[in-house]
Amino acid sequence: MEYDSAVELVTRLVCRIRNVAAEQVNTDVDLQDVLGFDSLDAAELVAAIHRETGMELAVSSFSDLRTIEKISRSMSDTRVVLP
Protein backbone atom coordinates (compact mmCIF):
# COMPACT_ATOMS: atom_id res chain seq x y z
CA MET A 1 0.00 0.00 0.00
CA GLU A 2 1.22 3.50 -0.83
CA TYR A 3 2.26 5.54 2.18
CA ASP A 4 -0.04 8.49 1.36
CA SER A 5 -3.05 6.21 1.03
CA ALA A 6 -2.16 4.61 4.34
CA VAL A 7 -1.98 8.03 6.02
CA GLU A 8 -5.38 8.95 4.61
CA LEU A 9 -6.95 5.72 5.80
CA VAL A 10 -5.37 5.72 9.27
CA THR A 11 -6.26 9.38 9.80
CA ARG A 12 -9.90 8.69 8.87
CA LEU A 13 -10.07 5.70 11.22
CA VAL A 14 -8.37 7.51 14.12
CA CYS A 15 -10.78 10.44 13.73
CA ARG A 16 -13.76 8.09 13.76
CA ILE A 17 -12.53 6.17 16.80
CA ARG A 18 -11.70 9.26 18.87
CA ASN A 19 -14.48 11.39 17.42
CA VAL A 20 -12.21 14.24 16.36
CA ALA A 21 -11.94 16.28 13.15
CA ALA A 22 -9.16 15.51 10.68
CA GLU A 23 -7.87 19.08 11.04
CA GLN A 24 -7.11 18.38 14.69
CA VAL A 25 -4.84 15.47 13.86
CA ASN A 26 -1.27 15.52 12.55
CA THR A 27 0.60 12.46 11.42
CA ASP A 28 3.09 12.84 14.28
CA VAL A 29 0.57 13.44 17.06
CA ASP A 30 1.00 10.95 19.92
CA LEU A 31 -2.18 8.88 19.83
CA GLN A 32 -1.91 7.81 23.46
CA ASP A 33 -0.67 10.97 25.15
CA VAL A 34 -2.56 13.52 23.07
CA LEU A 35 -5.65 11.74 21.77
CA GLY A 36 -6.08 9.43 24.75
CA PHE A 37 -5.90 6.20 22.79
CA ASP A 38 -6.31 3.17 25.04
CA SER A 39 -5.80 -0.52 24.32
CA LEU A 40 -9.40 -0.98 23.11
CA ASP A 41 -9.01 1.95 20.71
CA ALA A 42 -5.82 0.33 19.43
CA ALA A 43 -7.57 -3.00 18.93
CA GLU A 44 -10.39 -1.29 17.03
CA LEU A 45 -7.89 0.56 14.82
CA VAL A 46 -5.92 -2.58 13.95
CA ALA A 47 -9.12 -4.57 13.31
CA ALA A 48 -10.54 -1.74 11.16
CA ILE A 49 -7.34 -1.66 9.09
CA HIS A 50 -7.68 -5.41 8.66
CA ARG A 51 -11.30 -5.05 7.57
CA GLU A 52 -10.58 -2.27 5.06
CA THR A 53 -7.34 -3.62 3.58
CA GLY A 54 -7.01 -7.30 4.53
CA MET A 55 -3.72 -6.32 6.15
CA GLU A 56 -2.57 -7.78 9.47
CA LEU A 57 -0.19 -5.25 10.96
CA ALA A 58 3.03 -6.59 12.41
CA VAL A 59 2.46 -5.02 15.80
CA SER A 60 2.94 -6.92 19.00
CA SER A 61 1.77 -4.39 21.51
CA PHE A 62 -0.15 -1.20 22.08
CA SER A 63 3.10 0.82 22.16
CA ASP A 64 3.78 -0.02 18.49
CA LEU A 65 0.89 2.26 17.56
CA ARG A 66 2.11 5.64 18.76
CA THR A 67 1.56 7.85 15.71
CA ILE A 68 -0.30 7.85 12.41
CA GLU A 69 3.05 8.24 10.67
CA LYS A 70 4.48 5.13 12.32
CA ILE A 71 1.38 3.03 11.62
CA SER A 72 1.26 4.20 7.99
CA ARG A 73 4.95 3.36 7.50
CA SER A 74 4.25 -0.10 8.87
CA MET A 75 1.33 -0.50 6.45
CA SER A 76 3.34 0.64 3.45
CA ASP A 77 5.96 -1.97 4.37
CA THR A 78 3.41 -4.76 4.83
CA ARG A 79 2.38 -7.13 2.06
CA VAL A 80 -1.33 -8.04 2.04
CA VAL A 81 -1.90 -11.77 2.41
CA LEU A 82 -5.35 -12.74 1.22
CA PRO A 83 -7.00 -15.64 3.02
Add this chain to the structure above:
Amino acid sequence: MISAGGKKFDELDPVWLLNQYRAAEISGAGAIMRMSRLADEQQLSTDLSRHLRDESLHAWLWTKALDDIGGEIISVDEPYQTRLSAHFGLPRSLNDLLALTWISECRGVEQYQLHLDVREVPKNIRQTLRAILRDEEWHVAYIREELERRAKSDAAIHQTIDRALGADAKAVAELGRMLPPLDQRRTT
Protein backbone atom coordinates in the same frame (compact mmCIF):
# COMPACT_ATOMS: atom_id res chain seq x y z
CA MET B 1 -6.52 -8.33 52.23
CA ILE B 2 -6.92 -7.11 48.64
CA SER B 3 -5.94 -3.65 47.43
CA ALA B 4 -8.32 -2.01 44.96
CA GLY B 5 -9.05 1.59 44.16
CA GLY B 6 -6.53 2.70 46.78
CA LYS B 7 -8.37 0.80 49.53
CA LYS B 8 -7.90 -2.49 51.34
CA PHE B 9 -10.67 -5.07 51.23
CA ASP B 10 -11.26 -8.26 53.12
CA GLU B 11 -11.14 -10.92 50.41
CA LEU B 12 -14.61 -12.10 51.47
CA ASP B 13 -16.16 -8.64 51.17
CA PRO B 14 -19.20 -8.64 48.83
CA VAL B 15 -18.49 -5.01 47.96
CA TRP B 16 -15.27 -6.12 46.35
CA LEU B 17 -16.98 -8.90 44.38
CA LEU B 18 -19.83 -6.67 43.15
CA ASN B 19 -17.27 -4.08 42.08
CA GLN B 20 -15.49 -6.78 40.08
CA TYR B 21 -18.79 -7.63 38.35
CA ARG B 22 -19.55 -3.97 37.68
CA ALA B 23 -16.08 -3.32 36.24
CA ALA B 24 -16.29 -6.42 34.03
CA GLU B 25 -19.63 -5.26 32.56
CA ILE B 26 -18.29 -1.76 31.90
CA SER B 27 -15.18 -3.17 30.27
CA GLY B 28 -17.42 -5.47 28.20
CA ALA B 29 -19.52 -2.51 27.06
CA GLY B 30 -16.39 -0.73 25.83
CA ALA B 31 -15.32 -3.74 23.79
CA ILE B 32 -18.79 -4.38 22.35
CA MET B 33 -19.18 -0.73 21.37
CA ARG B 34 -15.98 -0.95 19.33
CA MET B 35 -16.95 -4.28 17.79
CA SER B 36 -20.31 -2.85 16.74
CA ARG B 37 -18.41 -0.32 14.61
CA LEU B 38 -16.45 -3.15 12.99
CA ALA B 39 -19.41 -5.42 12.25
CA ASP B 40 -19.48 -6.45 8.62
CA GLU B 41 -23.02 -7.83 8.41
CA GLN B 42 -26.49 -6.64 9.33
CA GLN B 43 -27.32 -9.52 11.71
CA LEU B 44 -24.05 -9.11 13.61
CA SER B 45 -24.62 -5.35 13.87
CA THR B 46 -28.08 -5.99 15.28
CA ASP B 47 -26.85 -8.58 17.79
CA LEU B 48 -23.95 -6.40 18.94
CA SER B 49 -26.28 -3.43 19.45
CA ARG B 50 -28.52 -5.54 21.67
CA HIS B 51 -25.45 -6.88 23.44
CA LEU B 52 -24.21 -3.32 24.07
CA ARG B 53 -27.54 -2.45 25.66
CA ASP B 54 -27.25 -5.53 27.90
CA GLU B 55 -23.72 -4.74 29.11
CA SER B 56 -24.71 -1.18 30.00
CA LEU B 57 -27.82 -2.40 31.81
CA HIS B 58 -25.83 -5.01 33.73
CA ALA B 59 -23.30 -2.38 34.81
CA TRP B 60 -26.21 -0.31 36.12
CA LEU B 61 -27.76 -3.31 37.92
CA TRP B 62 -24.48 -4.01 39.77
CA THR B 63 -24.11 -0.32 40.55
CA LYS B 64 -27.61 -0.34 42.03
CA ALA B 65 -26.87 -3.55 43.97
CA LEU B 66 -23.80 -1.89 45.44
CA ASP B 67 -25.80 1.20 46.32
CA ASP B 68 -28.49 -0.94 47.97
CA ILE B 69 -25.98 -2.42 50.40
CA GLY B 70 -24.24 0.91 50.98
CA GLY B 71 -21.17 -0.31 49.13
CA GLU B 72 -18.69 2.13 47.71
CA ILE B 73 -17.92 2.13 43.99
CA ILE B 74 -14.20 1.55 43.58
CA SER B 75 -11.90 1.52 40.61
CA VAL B 76 -10.94 -2.01 39.57
CA ASP B 77 -7.64 -1.69 37.75
CA GLU B 78 -7.46 -5.11 36.16
CA PRO B 79 -10.82 -6.79 35.62
CA TYR B 80 -10.82 -10.24 34.04
CA GLN B 81 -10.99 -8.85 30.48
CA THR B 82 -7.85 -6.77 30.97
CA ARG B 83 -5.92 -9.83 32.08
CA LEU B 84 -7.38 -11.87 29.22
CA SER B 85 -6.29 -9.28 26.65
CA ALA B 86 -2.83 -9.00 28.21
CA HIS B 87 -2.23 -12.72 27.71
CA PHE B 88 -3.81 -12.85 24.23
CA GLY B 89 -1.94 -9.85 22.86
CA LEU B 90 -3.34 -7.05 20.75
CA PRO B 91 -6.42 -8.28 18.82
CA ARG B 92 -5.87 -7.76 15.08
CA SER B 93 -9.24 -8.52 13.57
CA LEU B 94 -12.94 -8.77 14.26
CA ASN B 95 -12.46 -12.54 14.50
CA ASP B 96 -9.92 -12.05 17.31
CA LEU B 97 -12.34 -9.76 19.13
CA LEU B 98 -15.25 -12.17 18.68
CA ALA B 99 -13.19 -15.10 20.01
CA LEU B 100 -12.05 -13.10 23.06
CA THR B 101 -15.58 -11.90 23.72
CA TRP B 102 -16.99 -15.41 23.47
CA ILE B 103 -14.46 -16.74 25.99
CA SER B 104 -15.14 -13.80 28.28
CA GLU B 105 -18.92 -14.34 28.09
CA CYS B 106 -18.47 -18.06 28.87
CA ARG B 107 -16.51 -17.08 31.97
CA GLY B 108 -19.21 -14.61 32.94
CA VAL B 109 -21.89 -17.30 32.77
CA GLU B 110 -19.75 -19.67 34.82
CA GLN B 111 -19.00 -17.09 37.50
CA TYR B 112 -22.60 -15.86 37.81
CA GLN B 113 -23.89 -19.46 37.92
CA LEU B 114 -21.40 -20.32 40.67
CA HIS B 115 -22.54 -17.32 42.66
CA LEU B 116 -26.20 -18.25 42.17
CA ASP B 117 -25.46 -21.72 43.56
CA VAL B 118 -24.35 -20.25 46.89
CA ARG B 119 -27.20 -20.86 49.32
CA GLU B 120 -27.01 -17.65 51.33
CA VAL B 121 -27.11 -15.19 48.42
CA PRO B 122 -29.49 -12.35 49.37
CA LYS B 123 -32.75 -12.15 47.42
CA ASN B 124 -31.95 -8.92 45.56
CA ILE B 125 -28.55 -10.23 44.42
CA ARG B 126 -30.11 -13.55 43.40
CA GLN B 127 -32.72 -11.74 41.28
CA THR B 128 -30.02 -9.66 39.62
CA LEU B 129 -27.90 -12.73 38.92
CA ARG B 130 -30.85 -14.58 37.36
CA ALA B 131 -31.79 -11.63 35.15
CA ILE B 132 -28.22 -11.13 33.96
CA LEU B 133 -27.63 -14.85 33.38
CA ARG B 134 -30.48 -15.00 30.88
CA ASP B 135 -28.78 -12.30 28.82
CA GLU B 136 -25.32 -13.82 29.22
CA GLU B 137 -26.49 -17.18 27.91
CA TRP B 138 -27.80 -15.48 24.79
CA HIS B 139 -24.47 -13.67 24.37
CA VAL B 140 -22.58 -16.97 24.47
CA ALA B 141 -25.01 -18.54 21.98
CA TYR B 142 -25.04 -15.82 19.33
CA ILE B 143 -21.27 -15.31 19.34
CA ARG B 144 -20.66 -19.07 19.15
CA GLU B 145 -23.01 -19.25 16.13
CA GLU B 146 -21.22 -16.31 14.51
CA LEU B 147 -17.80 -17.93 15.06
CA GLU B 148 -19.07 -21.24 13.64
CA ARG B 149 -20.46 -19.43 10.60
CA ARG B 150 -17.16 -17.64 10.02
CA ALA B 151 -15.14 -20.82 10.54
CA LYS B 152 -16.76 -22.31 7.41
CA SER B 153 -14.82 -19.83 5.28
CA ASP B 154 -11.82 -19.31 7.58
CA ALA B 155 -10.59 -22.39 9.46
CA ALA B 156 -7.93 -20.26 11.20
CA ILE B 157 -10.66 -19.17 13.61
CA HIS B 158 -10.21 -22.47 15.46
CA GLN B 159 -6.59 -21.53 16.20
CA THR B 160 -7.72 -18.09 17.33
CA ILE B 161 -10.20 -19.67 19.76
CA ASP B 162 -7.44 -21.97 21.06
CA ARG B 163 -5.23 -18.93 21.68
CA ALA B 164 -8.05 -17.18 23.49
CA LEU B 165 -8.64 -20.29 25.63
CA GLY B 166 -4.95 -20.33 26.56
CA ALA B 167 -5.12 -16.65 27.55
CA ASP B 168 -8.26 -17.33 29.58
CA ALA B 169 -6.54 -20.11 31.53
CA LYS B 170 -3.71 -17.76 32.48
CA ALA B 171 -6.10 -14.91 33.40
CA VAL B 172 -8.22 -17.18 35.56
CA ALA B 173 -5.14 -18.63 37.25
CA GLU B 174 -4.11 -15.08 38.22
CA LEU B 175 -7.56 -14.15 39.46
CA GLY B 176 -7.82 -17.49 41.25
CA ARG B 177 -4.94 -16.39 43.41
CA MET B 178 -7.02 -13.36 44.41
CA LEU B 179 -10.50 -14.86 44.58
CA PRO B 180 -11.49 -17.34 47.27
CA PRO B 181 -14.01 -20.06 46.34
CA LEU B 182 -17.48 -18.55 46.10
CA ASP B 183 -18.93 -20.76 48.82
CA GLN B 184 -16.45 -19.26 51.29
CA ARG B 185 -17.44 -15.71 50.54
CA ARG B 186 -19.45 -13.76 53.04
CA THR B 187 -22.80 -12.55 51.80
CA THR B 188 -24.73 -9.54 52.93
